[in-house]
Amino acid sequence: MDVHDKKTRSYNMSQIKSKNTKPEKMVRKYLFAHGFRYRKNDKRLPGTPDIVLPKYKTVIFVNGCFWHGHNQCRYFVIPKSNTEFWVDKINKNIERDTVNTDKLISLGWNVITIWECELKKDKREATLLALLNKLESFITFS
Ligand SMILES: [Zn+2]
Structure with missing residues (x-):
């Protein structure tokens, strides 16, 4: 087992929660x-x-990039x-995500997916800012 393998494994294990x-x-x-109010883990x-x-x-x-199979992602x-x-x-996880997204869209929801790698230090600010802009556009035009 090489070092990279070990690292990958411990990274993967950390994703299993x-x-x-x-x-x-x-x-x-x-x-x-930023003043948004939300519900968590809505079953x-x-x-x-x-x-x-x-x-x-x-x-x-x-x-999580591993658990949900983030395409072309180094994680x-x-x-x-x-x-x-x-x-x-x-x-199977990817398939389930796709099915759920389709269901939500057909129920009239906007679906946003944020990947864990987009929240790493160097990208976090841009990602969150883009999220705010997106949300604001949803309330303006819907
Ligand atoms: Zn990723």
């Missing part, structure tokens, strides 16, 4: 500070969105052991 992960908290805190909606903004008819998913690396298991698992 679903509620109140740090990136989610970051987004919630930012939105709250009544497909996929239990992490953040629901009824006023903006918008749901936000904050996705999405399939482990070299049990490869088949992981490929299958992640593919």
Whole structure:
């Protein structure tokens, strides 16, 4: 096993917790500070969105790059052991995400996905700013 493999594994393991992960908290805190009010982990909606903004008819998913198979992302690396298991698992997650997104859209929701890598220090500010702009456009034009 090489060093990269070990690193990947511990990164992957850190992703295997679903509620109140740090990136989610970051987004919630930012939105709250900017006057947005939201519901958390709304089980009544497909996929239990992490953040629901009824006023903006918008749901936000904050996705871990490994767990949700972020395409072309350097944080999405399939482990070299049990490869088949992981490929299958992640593919199922991707499929489920797609189905849930489609359901939400057909219910009239705007669906925003924020990837964990977009919240790393160097990109965080731009990502959150873009999110605010997007939300504002939703309330203006809907
Ligand atoms: Zn990513």
